[in-house]
Amino acid sequence: MCDDIIDCTQAEEELRKALQAAQARIAQYEQAVSMISDIVWSYDVNTKGEHVGSYISPVADRMLGLPVGTIGDNFEKYFSDVHPDDFPAVQETLLEGVRTREKDKTAEYRIRKADGTILWVRSKGLAYYYPDGRVTVHGTTSDITERKRAEEILKAERLKLDIVTQNIGAGLAIISRDYQTVWANNVIKKIFGDVEGKSCHLTYNQRDTVCPDCGVKKVFEHGEKVAVHEQSGKDEHGETIWSEIIATPIRDDKGMIMEALELVVPITVRKRAVDKLQESEARYRRIVETASEGIMILDTQFCFAFVNQKLADMLGYLPVEMLDRPVISIIFEEDLPDHLATMEKRAAGAGGQYERRLRRKDGSSCWTIVSATVLRDEAGQFTGSFAMLTDITERKKADEALKESELRFRTMVEMAPDAIFIVNQTGAFIEVNAVACKQIGYTREQLLSRHVSDILPVSLVAKASWRLKTLENADSSYESIHVRSDGTQVPVELNIRKIMLNGNLAMLGIARDITERKQVETVLREAKEAAEAATKVKSEFLAKMSHEIRTPLNGIIGMIGLLLDMDLNAEQYEYAQIASFSGEILLSLINDILDFSKIEARKLELETLDFDLRSTLKDTEDLLAIGAHEKGLELVCLVEPTVPLLLRGDPGRLRQILINLGGNAVKFTDKGKIVIRVSMEGEDEQNITIRFAVIDTGIGIPANRMDSLFSPFIQVDSSKTRKYGGTGLGLAISKQMAELMGGKIGLESKEGKGSTFWFTAVFEKQPAGSGSAQETFAKIEGEVAMEHSTGEPAISGNGNCKMRILVAEDNPVNQKVAQAMLKKMGLRTDVVANGQEAINALQMIPYDLVLMDCQMPEMDGFEATRVIRHEGSKALNRSIPIIATTAATMQGDREKCIQAGMNDFIAKPVQKRELSEMLTRWLAIATNDNMKSE
Ligand code: ADP
Numbered sequence: 001m002c003d004d005i006i007d008c009t010q011a012e013e014e015l016r017k018a019l020q021a022a023q024a025r026i027a028q029y030e031q032a033v034s035m036i037s038d039i040v041w042s043y044d045v046n047t048k049g050e051h052v053g054s055y056i057s058p059v060a061d062r063m064l065g066l067p068v069g070t071i072g073d074n075f076e077k078y079f080s081d082v083h084p085d086d087f088p089a090v091q092e093t094l095l096e097g098v099r100t101r102e103k104d105k106t107a108e109y110r111i112r113k114a115d116g117t118i119l120w121v122r123s124k125g126l127a128y129y130y131p132d133g134r135v136t137v138h139g140t141t142s143d144i145t146e147r148k149r150a151e152e153i154l155k156a157e158r159l160k161l162d163i164v165t166q167n168i169g170a171g172l173a174i175i176s177r178d179y180q181t182v183w184a185n186n187v188i189k190k191i192f193g194d195v196e197g198k199s200c201h202l203t204y205n206q207r208d209t210v211c212p213d214c215g216v217k218k219v220f221e222h223g224e225k226v227a228v229h230e231q232s233g234k235d236e237h238g239e240t241i242w243s244e245i246i247a248t249p250i251r252d253d254k255g256m257i258m259e260a261l262e263l264v265v266p267i268t269v270r271k272r273a274v275d276k277l278q279e280s281e282a283r284y285r286r287i288v289e290t291a292s293e294g295i296m297i298l299d300t301q302f303c304f305a306f307v308n309q310k311l312a313d314m315l316g317y318l319p320v321e322m323l324d325r326p327v328i329s330i331i332f333e334e335d336l337p338d339h340l341a342t343m344e345k346r347a348a349g350a351g352g353q354y355e356r357r358l359r360r361k362d363g364s365s366c367w368t369i370v371s372a373t374v375l376r377d378e379a380g381q382f383t384g385s386f387a388m389l390t391d392i393t394e395r396k397k398a399d400e401a402l403k404e405s406e407l408r409f410r411t412m413v414e415m416a417p418d419a420i421f422i423v424n425q426t427g428a429f430i431e432v433n434a435v436a437c438k439q440i441g442y443t444r445e446q447l448l449s450r451h452v453s454d455i456l457p458v459s460l461v462a463k464a465s466w467r468l469k470t471l472e473n474a475d476s477s478y479e480s481i482h483v484r485s486d487g488t489q490v491p492v493e494l495n496i497r498k499i500m501l502n503g504n505l506a507m508l509g510i511a512r513d514i515t516e517r518k519q520v521e522t523v524l525r526e527a528k529e530a531a532e533a534a535t536k537v538k539s540e541f542l543a544k545m546s547h548e549i550r551t552p553l554n555g556i557i558g559m560i561g562l563l564l565d566m567d568l569n570a571e572q573y574e575y576a577q578i579a580s581f582s583g584e585i586l587l588s589l590i591n592d593i594l595d596f597s598k599i600e601a602r603k604l605e606l607e608t609l610d611f612d613l614r615s616t617l618k619d620t621e622d623l624l625a626i627g628a629h630e631k632g633l634e635l636v637c638l639v640e641p642t643v644p645l646l647l648r649g650d651p652g653r654l655r656q657i658l659i660n661l662g663g664n665a666v667k668f669t670d671k672g673k674i675v676i677r678v679s680m681e682g683e684d685e686q687n688i689t690i691r692f693a694v695i696d697t698g699i700g701i702p703a704n705r706m707d708s709l710f711s712p713f714i715q716v717d718s719s720k721t722r723k724y725g726g727t728g729l730g731l732a733i734s735k736q737m738a739e740l741m742g743g744k745i746g747l748e749s750k751e752g753k754g755s756t757f758w759f760t761a762v763f764e765k766q767p768a769g770s771g772s773a774q775e776t777f778a779k780i781e782g783e784v785a786m787e788h789s790t791g792e793p794a795i796s797g798n799g800n801c802k803m804r805i806l807v808a809e810d811n812p813v814n815q816k817v818a819q820a821m822l823k824k825m826g827l828r829t830d831v832v833a834n835g836q837e838a839i840n841a842l843q844m845i846p847y848d849l850v851l852m853d854c855q856m857p858e859m860d861g862f863e864a865t866r867v868i869r870h871e872g873s874k875a876l877n878r879s880i881p882i883i884a885t886t887a888a889t890m891q892g893d894r895e896k897c898i899q900a901g902m903n904d905f906i907a908k909p910v911q912k913r914e915l916s917e918m919l920t921r922w923l924a925i926a927t928n929d930n931m932k933s934e
Contacts, residue, residue: 036057036059036140037059037142037143038059038140038141038142038143039056039057039059039060039063039121039140039141039142040055040056040057040059040138040139040140041054041055041056041057041060041075041138041139041140041141042054042055042136042137042138042139043055043075043136043137044134044135044136044137045134045135045136045137046134047132047133047134051075054073054074054075055073056071056072056073056074056075056078058071060078060141063113063119063121063141063143064081064111064112064113064114064119065113065114065115066114079091081111081112081113082109082110082111082112083109083110083111083112083118085110086107086109086110087109089107089109090107090109090123093105093106093107093123093125104124104125104126105123105124105125105126105127105139106122106123106124106125107122107123108120108121108122108123108144108148109121109123118145119143119145120143120144120145120147120148120149121141121142121143121144121145122141122142122144123139123140123141124139124140124141124142125137125138125139126138126139165185166185166186166187168185168187169187170187170263170264170265170266171184171185171187171188171191171243171262171263171264171265171266172184172185172187172188172261172262172263172264173185173188173195173200173261173262173264174250174259174260174261174262175200175216175247175259175260175261175262176258176259177220177257177258177259178199179199179200179201179210179216179217180197180198180199180200181195181196181197181198181199181200181203182196182197182259183196184196187264187266188264191235191236191241191266192204192233192235192236193236200214200216200262201214204233204234205233205234206234206238213228213231215227215228215231215245215246215247215262216247216260216262218247219247219248219249219257219260220249220257220260223249223257224249225246225247225248225249226245226246226247227244227245227246227247228244228245228246228247229244230242230243230244230267230271231243231244231245240268241266241268242266242267242268242271243264243265243266243267243268244264244265244267245262245263245264245265246262246263246265247260247261247262247263248260248261248263249261288308289308289309289310291308291310291388292310292390293310293388293389293390294307294308294310294311294312294314294315294368294388294389294390294391295307295308295310295311295386295387295388295389296308296311296327296386296387296389297375297384297385297386297387298327298384298385298386298387299383299384300347300382300383300384301326302326302327302328302343302346302385303324303325303326303327304322304323304324304325304327305323305324305384306323307319307322307323311389314358314360314366314368314389314391315330315358315359315360315361315366316360316361316362317361321361327343328340329359330358330359330360331356331358331359332357332358332359332365335356335357339356342354346372346374346385347382349374349376349382350374351371351372351373351374351385352371352372353369353370353371353372354369354370355367355368355369355370355392356368356369356370356389358389365393366391366393367391367392367393367395367396368389368390368391368392368393369389369390369392370387370388370389371387371388371389371390372385372386372387372388373385373386373387413433414433414434416433416435416510417435417512418435418510418511418512418513419432419433419435419436419438419439419440419492419509419510419511419512419513420432420433420435420436420508420509420510420511421433421436421447421508421509421511422499422501422506422507422508422509423452423468423506423507423509424501424504424506424507425468425469425471425504425505425506425507426451426468427451427452427453427464427465427468428450428451428452429447429448429449429450429451429452430448430501430506431448432444432447432448436511439482439484439490439492439511439513440455440482440483440484440485440490441484441485441486442485446485452464452465452468453465454483455482455483455484456480456481456482456483457481457483457489460480460481467496468507471498471505471507474496474497474498474507475496475497475498476495476496477493477494477495477496478493478494479491479492479493479494479514480492480493480494480511482511490513490515491513491514491515491518492511492512492513492514493511493512493514493517494509494510494511494512495509495510495511495512496508496509496510497509535600535601536601538597539597539598539600539601539603540601542593542594542597546590546591546593546594549586549590550587550590550591550832550833550837551836551837551840553583553586553587553590554587554830554832554837554840554841555840555841555844556579556583557580557583557584557587557830558830558841558844558845559844559845560576560579560580560583561580561804561828561830561845562845563576564576564577564580565802565828587831588812588816589727591812591815591833592727592729592730592733592812593727593729594833595729595733595812596712596729596732596733596736598857599733599736599737599740604736604737604740606649606650606653606740606741607650607652607653607855607908608648608649608650608764609648609649609650609651609908609909610646610647610648610766611646611647611648611649611651611909612645612646612647613639613643613644613645613646613647613651613678613690614639614645615909615911616651616654616655616658616909617637617639617658617676617678619655619817619820619821619909619912620637620655620658620659620662620676620817621635621637621676622817622820622821622824622912623659623662623816623817623820624659624662624663624666624674626820627663627666627667628666628674631666631669631670632671633666633669633671633672633673633674634672634673634674635673635674635676636673636674636675636676637675637676637678638675638676638677638678639678640677640678640679640680642679642680643678643679643680643688643690644688644765644766646765646766647688647690647763647764647765647766648763648764648765648766649741649761649762649763649764650741651908651909652811652813652814652908652909653737653740653741653811653813654692654741654761655813655814655817655909656733656734656737656811656812656813656814657692657734657737657738657759657761658676658692658694659813659816659817660730660731660733660734660813661692661694661730661731661734661757661759662674662676662694663730664694664730664731664757665694665695665696665698665755665757666696668696668698668699668755669696669697669698669699669754670698670699671697672696672697672698672754673696673697674694674695674696674697675693675694675695675696676692676693676694676695677692677693677695678690678691678692678693679691679693681760686764686765687742687762687763687764687765688762688763688764688765689742689743689760689761689762689763690760690761690763691758691759691760692758692759692760692761693756693757693758694756694757694758695754695755695756696754696755696756697753697754698754698755699751699752700749700750700751700752700753700754700755701716701747701749701751701755702716702751703749703751706747706749709731709747710731710732710734710735710745711732712728712729712732713727713728713729713732714728714731714732715728731745731757734759738759738760738761741761741762741763742761742762743759743760743761743762744759744760745757745758745759745760746758746759802826802827802828803827803828803848803849803923804827804828804829804830804845804846804847804848805822805827805828805829805830805847805848805849805850805851805919806829806830806831806832806838806841806842806845806847806849806850806851807819807822807829807830807831807832807850807851808831808832808833808834808835808837808838808850808851808852808853808856808861808864809831809833809851809853809856809885810833810834810853810855810856810857811853814853815831815833817910818831818851818910819831821910821912821915822915822919824912825916825919827919830845830847833856833857834856834857834858834859834860834864835852835856835858835859835860835861835863835864835867836858836859836864837858838850838852838864838868839859839864839867839868839875842868842875842876842877842880843874843875843876844876845876846876846877847876847877847880848880848881848923848926848927849880849881849882849883849919849922849923849926850868850880850881850882850883851883851885851906852864852865852882852883852884852885852902853884853885853886854884854885854886854893854896854897855886861884861897861900861902862896862897862900862902863900865882865884865897865900865901865902866900866901868880868882868901869900869901880926881903881904881922881923881925881926882901882902882903883902883903883904883905883906883918883919883922884897884902884904884905884906885905885906885907885908885910886905886906886907886908893905903922904918904921904922906918
């Protein structure tokens with residue numbers, strides 16, 4: 001027990017000591033707590049959630065300016081001074097917070113001090129939860145009034161800053177060192193969208209990496225403020241925008257660059273405006289510099305303030321040379337008064353357009369058109385003038401030249417011997433010269449108020465108006481008649497041309513008075529008509545006469561022929577032969593005259609036959625050979641190998657010329673040779689021109705007689721003519737015929753040496769298979785000679801009685817050729833020139849056969865045959881064989897021949913072999929018939 005008591009006493013002692021120690025510690029704590037400037041408080045909550053004990057340190061009274069002990073541990077008392085606006089939050093946080101079992105609770109709120117001022121306090125509580133459900137909450141409440149005030153000030157400052165940054169009108173952004181936009185103001189956001197927290201190159205430039213010229217980058221790299229005057233970027237929508245940027249480093253207190261502040265001034269609008277302005281300025285500059293006009297600006301003193309290159313070029317200066325010079329330095333002295341007057345007006349405010357001659361640097365003139373305007377300042381004061389100058393020097397020169405040429409032209413027009421006038425399309429005269437006035441008898445004024453219809457006979461008015469209106473045959477010349485003012489008429493030759501006059505079509509006319517010419521023409525025409533009539537009469541007379549002469553002559557020749565066949569003694573035979581020879585000459589003369597008169601009367605027409613030149617030449621040669629051989633002359637015919645032989649033309653007339661020339665050659669040559677040379681003269685697609693030359697070694701022709709020989713009836717020496725015979729018609733006929741054949745004729749000769757007569761003629765080519773001479777200069781003479789040697793089998797009737805052939809053919813050469821061919825065949829031949837003569841001859845002489853040309857004048861072969869065959873015919877032998885000679889191509893003619901009663905036909909030109917065969921056949925038939933009939 002004692003122990004217990006001891007124990008108890010000890011325990012009490014220990015407890016008392018512990019209590020004392022605890023109290024001492026509490027006092028220390030209280031002391032410590034009272035030293036704390038914050039209110040320390042606590043409260044307990046029992047298991048039922050009721051506040052069961054509380055402690056509030058006395059600092060509370062001090063803090064609230066209350067007498068010590070006012071609050072004590074009374075929370076309600078404390079909370080009664082809490083600002084009513086803040087109380088709910090305080091209650092929620094500190095008192096009710098227990099329920100939420102959150103350990104830390106903080107509340108900031110206002111509390112009213114005893115003197116009525118407000119304190120800002122911050123209470124912080126920490127709850128401790130006992131396992132049995134009780135809770136003890138400890139906390140402190142500190143005076144944060146000063147901090148709050150500082151915060152308020154800061155907030156206000158922030159607000160101001162915010163207002164400034166948001167309304168600054170420029171973009172502001174803070175960029176971190178990794179190029180993130182930390183913050184951006186509205187301006188930035190408006191342009192670039194929500195950029196905060198995003199990388200700046202992506203948002204401002206839509207680039208993946210930092211721009212090389214990025215201002216912020218430079219700031220980070222160099223640590224200095226950077227200004228970028230023009231930075232392009234992309235706005236939210238991808239549109240290019242322009243900004244001016246100032247980037248400034250933001251440093252921490254150690255001076256390290258943390259971030260960069262970017263001031264972005266949008267200059268897109270301004271830049272566009274500036275660009276536009278620059279563009280338009282450049283455009284104007286270009287216009288001014290490249291203008292084809294000279295441009296100048298003069299200052300108030302009329303000195304050059306600006307000149308463009310063109311003006312300088314126009315005047316031969318460099319632009320700089322002209323600047324500041326007075327404008328009168330380019331004005332000619334004589335133009336000065338006018339210039340000064342203009343400048344005065346200019347200073348008074350008058351612009352205008354005028355022509356001005358300017359002096360070039362080299363002293364020459366430059367004509368310009370000046371368009372000037374006055375320049376004024378805003379107050380309306382004269383500040384100079386602006387002028388554009390067009391160089392019209394060339395135009396001036398052209399004007400002068402035009403004036404000069406117009407004057408020249410006008411003089412020429414006035415001096416012209418013909419009437420010259422211009423009429424418009426309605427026919428009104430718009431220009432006339434003096435001759436026109438005189439020719440038509442009006443004054444210039446009168447004529448200019450008149451119309452072409454006033455100077456034309458009524459019958460020509462409609463045609464003239466039509467011509468003017470349609471400009472049909474606008475460029476032509478024709479004869480017309482003009483009516484003078486007094487009503488008389490003047491014949492004119494009118495030359496009209498369509499011209500353009502001031503942009504309108506008009507007609508220029510030149511009228512030549514042809515009164516005299518008309519008179520001469522009338523006289524000439526009458527004379528010509530009279531001459532033609534006379535020629536016609538002469539030709540007709542000749543034709544008639546020769547016909548009249550020839551008929552009895554044919555009788556004479558025919559009869560002498562019969563006589564010669566009879567038994568005559570030598571003397572009788574000689575007389576009859578002379579008579580026959582004379583008759584032949586007379587007949588050939590008459591034929592020539594007839595031929596010539598026919599050509600003169602233009603009645604001779606050429607035939608168009610396909611023929612072989614070789615056989616034509618051979619016929620010719622055959623004929624000429626007779627005379628040549630008689631005289632012992634050599635006769636050669638040379639054809640150049642290039643000459644085509646198959647031709648189309650008139651072989652009869654060709655032969656006629658050749659025989660005329662060849663006959664003369666034989667006639668006028670006593671020894672030596674005669675050469676016929678045929679060569680090519682020219683050729684085109686359809687035609688060939690061939691040259692024929694007949695060369696002899698005869699008497700030749702004196703030079704002074706050569707020219708006249710181709711005229712009719714001209715002979716070199718008429719005394720010799722008697723020796724040689726002839727009429728002087730052969731060459732005249734040959735000339736006419738050569739010309740008819742599209743050729744020419746000429747001669748070269750040397751007296752005593754010989755002559756060359758040549759002519760050319762145009763022939764058509766035969767379409768196909770035409771050949772040329774096979775051998776060079778084929779000697780046709782050889783063939784002739786051969787034929788002579790072998791001899792032609794004579795076609796003869798029985799015994800001595802030779803067959804007698806009548807040839808009806810109008811062409812004398814054809815006659816001669818036929819005669820020669822038939823003679824060679826041993827046949828007697830008489831020729832007549834037309835159908836009527838043939839009928840007459842057949843009535844007198846018992847011919848055995850007739851060779852009848854179809855085409856003959858007076859009466860053709862068809863008609864003659866019909867008459868011969870007619871029942872009442874007086875022909876000695878009505879059924880005599882009649883062989884027609886006709887153009888091979890005339891198919892219709894052949895049928896006509898048979899119908900007319902002819903027995904057969906032979907194609908012209910007649911070929912000897914063919915003729916021989918034909919005659920052999922028909923003479924045999926005729927002989928048989930005769931024998932039968934006998
Ligand atoms: P014709 O011979 O009938 O007299 P032409 O007209 O044929 O008529 O010839 C006229 C004249 O030209 C001839 O009379 C002759 O004086 C001269 N003549 C023509 N050809 C020759 C010639 N080859 N040689 C010399 N004189 C010629």
